[in-house]
Amino acid sequence: MPLTPLDIHNKEFGRRMRGYDEDEVNEFLDQIIKDYEALIRENKEMQNEMSILKEKIEHFSIMEETLSKTIIVAQEAADEVKNNAKKEAQLIVKEAEKNADRIINESLSKSRKIALEMEELKKQASIYRTRFRALLEAQLEMLKDEGWESLENITVPD
Template identity: 75%
Template structure:
């Protein structure tokens, strides 16, 4: 059991013949009591400081753990966002490639149709030119003849219709 200042104060020594001077012993005990009380107070203050520091250490340890967990969660969230962004980018690229392929295919189909239409128009223009040339040549031949007014008693209009019908 620990010795208290009160135990020191209440301690009684036996008197013996030729013993120590009682006043000197009491003065010494008073000094021991004061010093012992001071040590006890200092010890309590130090224990209080230790407890305060331990509480602060626990608090900062908790903060450190929380920050560490927060950093881990933030890193995981960042990784997830990064992964989602990569997936989204890949989807956008794939969709863009599909759209590009579709646009190219549509353009090829349209260009093929236009090429066919151009060929058809060239044929029609060639046929038209041939028919027009034939008509003009027939008309020129008709103009070259001397008796173009009285050919077999037909009228000019009838001859023109015949020459146009023969061309068409």
């Protein structure tokens, strides 16, 4: 067990002839007591400070661990959001491609239908023109007929 300042203070040395000067020894022991008490106080202060620093280190270690876990969770969440965004973007692109294909197919279908209708209208216009020409030619032939000239010579009684 270590010495205490009280142990040093209470220590008695045996006396002999031609021994050490008692006052000098007592002064030296008093100085040792003061220094020893100062060292004990300093040691206790350092132990207290060390205890506080250990608590702070433990606190910061816990914070570091928590932050590390938080960063990992945030990274995982960011990765998940990124993956979901990619999937959603792919779905949007696929939907847009489907809509584009549908619109193109509808446009082609309408274009073909209009082309067919146009061809039909051209045929009908050609048939109408041919019939109209035949009708006009028949009417012209009727006008050239001699029966009309006989009508011109008829006199109407007054």
